[in-house]
Amino acid sequence: MRTIRLILIAASIALVLAACGGSKAPTEAQVVLSEWAIEPQELTVQAGSVTFEVENAGTIEHNFVIKGVEQGLELLLPAETQTLTVTLAPGSYTLVCSLPGHTEAGMTSALTVSG
Numbered sequence: 862m863r864t865i866r867l868i869l870i871a872a873s874i875a876l877v878l879a880a881c882g883g884s885k886a887p888t889e890a891q892v893v894l895s896e897w898a899i900e901p902q903e904l905t906v907q908a909g910s911v912t913f914e915v916e917n918a919g920t921i922e923h924n925f926v927i928k929g930v931e932q933g934l935e936l937l938l939p940a941e942t943q944t945l946t947v948t949l950a951p952g953s954y955t956l957v958c959s960l961p962g963h964t965e966a967g968m969t970s971a972l973t974v975s976g
């Protein structure tokens with residue numbers, strides 16, 4: 862009887878821990894731009910204030926736009942890193958480099974904002 866009770870207590874503690882901390886997505890994300898990709902290709906963050914640290918690892922200029930909120934970084938020179946803090950509601954968004962031809966060439970990435 863006592864063993865069963867201990868197991869039940871341990872199980873409830875695990876449940877509480879999972880509910881409190883384990884399932885939250887991060888509020889910061891690192892993004893790397895290059896020819897012709899945005900890494901990571903899929904990204905999940907927590908709704909609210911999110912900070913993106915965006916690095917241009919390519920050899921030409923790029924930009925960074927969060928489609929759906931139309932916010933972003935206007936221009937990143939090669940080897941430049943900039944940060945952007947935006948408030949995001951839960952949903953699906955697309956990260957792109959909006960310079961002519963760049964999205965089509967592969968500079969696109971899926972952003973999921975979880976509530």
Ligand SMILES: [Cu+2]
Binds near residue numbers: 923958959963968
């Ligand atoms: Cu680009």
